[in-house]
Amino acid sequence: MFVYFIKRSLVALLVAITVSIVSFLLLHLSGDLAQSLAGPSASAADVAQVRKAYGLDRPIAIQYLDWAGKAIRGDFGDSLFLKQPVFPIIAERLPVTMMLGISALVIALFVSIPLGIAAALRPNSWIDRLALTISVFGQALPSFWFGLLLMMLFGVTLRWLPVSGTGGWEYYVMPAITLSYYSIPTFMRLTRAGMMEVLASDYIRTARAKGLRSMTVLFKHALRNAIIPLVAVAAVQLGFALGGSIVIESVFSLHGVGYLGWESISRADFPVVQAIVLILACFYIVLTLLADMLNALLDPRIRVR
Amino acid sequence: MFRTTAAITCMAALGVGLWTAPGFANKANDTLRVAWDQQIDNADAYFNTNREGIILARMVWDQLIDRDPETFQYKPALATAWRWVDDLTLEFDLRQGVKFQDGQPFDAEDVVYTLNFVSNPANKVLNTTNVGWIKNAEKIDQYKVRIHLKAPFPAALEYLAGPIPIYPHVYYAKVGPDGMGRHPVGSGPYKVESLEPGKSITLVKNTDYWNDSPKGKPKIGKIVVTFPPEKTTQLAELLSGGLDWIWYVPTDQVKNLEKVKGLTVTSGETMRVGYIYFDAAGRSGKSPLQDVRVRQAIAHAINRPEFTKTFFASTANVLKGPCFPTQFGCYQGAKQYDYNLAKAKELMKEAGYPDGFSTTLYAFRQPPSWEDALAGYMRQIGIQASIQLLQYPAFRNKNHEGVTPISFGDWGSYSINDASAILGNFFTGSADDFSGDKELQGWVQDADTNSDPKKREELYKKAIDRIMDRMYWLPMNSYAVYYAHTNELNFTPYKDEIPRYYLYSWK
Numbered sequence: 001m002f003v004y005f006i007k008r009s010l011v012a013l014l015v016a017i018t019v020s021i022v023s024f025l026l027l028h029l030s031g032d033l034a035q036s037l038a039g040p041s042a043s044a045a046d047v048a049q050v051r052k053a054y055g056l057d058r059p060i061a062i063q064y065l066d067w068a069g070k071a072i073r074g075d076f077g078d079s080l081f082l083k084q085p086v087f088p089i090i091a092e093r094l095p096v097t098m099m100l101g102i103s104a105l106v107i108a109l110f111v112s113i114p115l116g117i118a119a120a121l122r123p124n125s126w127i128d129r130l131a132l133t134i135s136v137f138g139q140a141l142p143s144f145w146f147g148l149l150l151m152m153l154f155g156v157t158l159r160w161l162p163v164s165g166t167g168g169w170e171y172y173v174m175p176a177i178t179l180s181y182y183s184i185p186t187f188m189r190l191t192r193a194g195m196m197e198v199l200a201s202d203y204i205r206t207a208r209a210k211g212l213r214s215m216t217v218l219f220k221h222a223l224r225n226a227i228i229p230l231v232a233v234a235a236v237q238l239g240f241a242l243g244g245s246i247v248i249e250s251v252f253s254l255h256g257v258g259y260l261g262w263e264s265i266s267r268a269d270f271p272v273v274q275a276i277v278l279i280l281a282c283f284y285i286v287l288t289l290l291a292d293m294l295n296a297l298l299d300p301r302i303r304v305r
Numbered sequence: 306m307f308r309t310t311a312a313i314t315c316m317a318a319l320g321v322g323l324w325t326a327p328g329f330a331n332k333a334n335d336t337l338r339v340a341w342d343q344q345i346d347n348a349d350a351y352f353n354t355n356r357e358g359i360i361l362a363r364m365v366w367d368q369l370i371d372r373d374p375e376t377f378q379y380k381p382a383l384a385t386a387w388r389w390v391d392d393l394t395l396e397f398d399l400r401q402g403v404k405f406q407d408g409q410p411f412d413a414e415d416v417v418y419t420l421n422f423v424s425n426p427a428n429k430v431l432n433t434t435n436v437g438w439i440k441n442a443e444k445i446d447q448y449k450v451r452i453h454l455k456a457p458f459p460a461a462l463e464y465l466a467g468p469i470p471i472y473p474h475v476y477y478a479k480v481g482p483d484g485m486g487r488h489p490v491g492s493g494p495y496k497v498e499s500l501e502p503g504k505s506i507t508l509v510k511n512t513d514y515w516n517d518s519p520k521g522k523p524k525i526g527k528i529v530v531t532f533p534p535e536k537t538t539q540l541a542e543l544l545s546g547g548l549d550w551i552w553y554v555p556t557d558q559v560k561n562l563e564k565v566k567g568l569t570v571t572s573g574e575t576m577r578v579g580y581i582y583f584d585a586a587g588r589s590g591k592s593p594l595q596d597v598r599v600r601q602a603i604a605h606a607i608n609r610p611e612f613t614k615t616f617f618a619s620t621a622n623v624l625k626g627p628c629f630p631t632q633f634g635c636y637q638g639a640k641q642y643d644y645n646l647a648k649a650k651e652l653m654k655e656a657g658y659p660d661g662f663s664t665t666l667y668a669f670r671q672p673p674s675w676e677d678a679l680a681g682y683m684r685q686i687g688i689q690a691s692i693q694l695l696q697y698p699a700f701r702n703k704n705h706e707g708v709t710p711i712s713f714g715d716w717g718s719y720s721i722n723d724a725s726a727i728l729g730n731f732f733t734g735s736a737d738d739f740s741g742d743k744e745l746q747g748w749v750q751d752a753d754t755n756s757d758p759k760k761r762e763e764l765y766k767k768a769i770d771r772i773m774d775r776m777y778w779l780p781m782n783s784y785a786v787y788y789a790h791t792n793e794l795n796f797t798p799y800k801d802e803i804p805r806y807y808l809y810s811w812k
Contacts, residue, residue: 032706081346081698082502082503083347083483084502148537148541151538151541152541155541155542155545155547156541156544156545159545159546162545162547163538163541163542163545163547164533164538164541164542164547165531165533165547166504250534250535251535251537251538252538253531253532253533253534253535253538255503255504259534260503262534263344263503263534263696266695266696266699267695267696267697267698267699268695268698268699268702268703
């Protein structure tokens with residue numbers, strides 16, 4: 001078990017290092033940083049001075065090691081647009097994105113697990129068809145479109161919820177539902193397939209033969225095994241949700257990391273983009289690692305594979 | 306990319322009939338909520354270059370002179386009188402009894418400190434055109450100053466009546482541009498209550514605003530500015546009553562909005578002009594665009610009347626020159642390029658590009674459908690243009706880095722009613738100059754600095770003739786902005802594209 005964890009951690013670390021290298025290289029390939037830092041009215045001499053002052057005239061490998069060393073300590077440099085250190089800007093907005101991502105995950109699980117179970121219990125029934133319809137729509141509708149529909153219905157027509165902005169819980173409802181809608185089909189299909197497979201297995205037949213109550217069989221014996229794949233996928237989906245928040249946050253003007261990323265890309269604020277890419281990638285890597293570990297704990301067979 | 310499509314389809318799908326009138330427009334709590342499209346890099350008016358920065362500056366600070374938004378006449382503001390001492394010296398009598406929002410009294414020190422600071426190249430203000438003509442300012446006595454010019458600059462009063470706000474010198478010396486950007490302090494009709502970069506700006510009425518200001522006492526208690534990035538979101542906010550005022554409403558949404566009870570849609574032509582800028586100098590590398598025939602071919606391939614009619618209100622006009630017609634020196638008789646595909650193809654063939662070529666079209670602010678249309682026109686003569694739609698600061702940086710072969714942009718001249726505000730920016734060898742034409746640069750520089758109006762007109766005519774003849778810049782059309790707002794607001798649009806919130810009131 002310990003060896004498995006060490007192996008997985010090393011792989012995660014390697015992925016994080018690769019992401020940091022790629023994001024650093026992308027930053028340097030996308031334009032002259034010295035020119036951006038010096039500002040639009042800088043002369044060639046000013047730009048050369050900035051290049052020297054910021055160490056941009058050094059070999060790129062040295063620059064990377066310097067940047068990575070600082071990044072480990074939380075120093076991602078200054079935003080070119082806001083002229084402030086990057087990390088506090090991101091740290092201020094991270095809770096918004098986390099709140100959005102976690103809310104979306106909770107909503108997605110809350111909707112998809114009962115629906116998946118119901119669909120598995122009554123294959124080809126109306127509830128199964130309803131689940132299938134939700135699943136198809138969830139995958140077919142672009143998330144920004146679904147968000148706009150919600151906005152028009154709940155924000156404009158019914159006026160139950162604020163259309164955009166950042167504030168209390170009510171500002172998260174529509175964005176979280178929109179974001180969750182992307183994950184629901186995956187969770188629902190996994191739950192349905194898992195439940196159907198488990199319900200057909202011998203130990204469930206044995207449990208039923210012993211005369212256990214059907215609810216006990218369903219929730220105590222079947223569900224635990226059926227949702228194991230969900231753990232890994234849920235972690236991955238949370239990672240996707242954090243990245244996917246770029247579109248949702250900009251549609252709803254929710255001032256999270258996604259919105260900041262969108263703004264920073266559009267105004268070529270490279271240090272912020274680079275830090276966001278790295279931070280979100282690290283979240284994704286850590287979540288995947290945690291999911292692997294949790295799965296290994298839940299299902300001992302995984303550890304020996 | 307999805308903004309306009311989403312807006313159209315969303316509104317079409319739901320139908321106007323579903324919408325109800327805005328129910329909680331904020332007249333009740335005296336708060337006007339407005340949406341701006343562009344965020345401001347730094348609220349210090351000398352360290353941002355976008356329109357929203359100009360609007361904010363008018364509210365927070367005052368100028369020496371005020372220009373009447375309707376008549377373009379100059380009116381006394383922080384200066385009560387002014388005179389040209391000679392071609393290189395302007396003298397101002399200053400107003401007494403004005404106080405800044407931090408309680409400091411206004412006098413000559415403030416004018417001198419501000420103008421000397423912003424005109425010093427070491428301080429690197431962004432709008433060098435606005436202040437580059439100032440040599441220095443000199444205090445004559447506590448309420449009299451002189452401004453010395455580097456060279457004759459006839460448009461000086463236009464600039465002093467526009468993008469040159471006066472700062473409190475004690476505060477500015479202490480906090481600098483960074484501090485002023487975070488916590489602006491001025492003498493204007495509104496005070497900045499809070500400023501969260503990228504999120505919102507809250508302004509409150511300056512209850513101690515000085516008497517006799519041509520701007521008048523502000524009427525609305527509080528103004529909250531937000532920056533929803535999507536036009537669709539802005540529209541939805543307006544419909545739900547979450548916003549009271551938006552602008553740059555897409556033309557295709559106007560008819561729908563006009564049907565909504567409780568909202569008013571207003572339009573008006575503005576001084577802003579659209580343009581296509583060709584890299585004739587080859588700053589972005591060697592390309593077919595350095596051939597005048599290719600540039601002329603593109604000018605002939607773009608159907609400007611159709612483009613204007615499709616995307617703008619009827620008050621917008623196709624332009625005959627690279628400036629706004631009311632601006633001094635904006636000559637209207639230069640060579641014109643009608644929509645003529647056959648001629649365009651012939652020119653491409655002559656230039657050796659019968660099958661066209663590939664390039665990149667850079668743009669900002671405009672809805673993607675506009676760039677799609679322009680790319681479509683160019684495709685007709687074989688030019689495949691991939692579109693790079695950026696936010697303004699990124700667009701400006703790309704231009705200044707010289708990597709843009711073709712740019713589609715717009716320019717509001719900082720609302721200066723003089724051709725120097727546009728030609729002086731794009732054709733004097735600055736980072737925005739892609740003509741590489743030294744002779745042209747000389748003419749424009751001379752015109753910008755000559756004190757003889759007749760001579761200026763002649764020089765601008767020569768310059769405009771050259772620009773149009775060599776097709777360095779294709780003037781597209783004047784802009785006509787659509788504004789949509791709650792009909793509880795008394796609102797008037799102005800040609801200089803500055804919404805003066807301090808003049809507006811609740812009905």
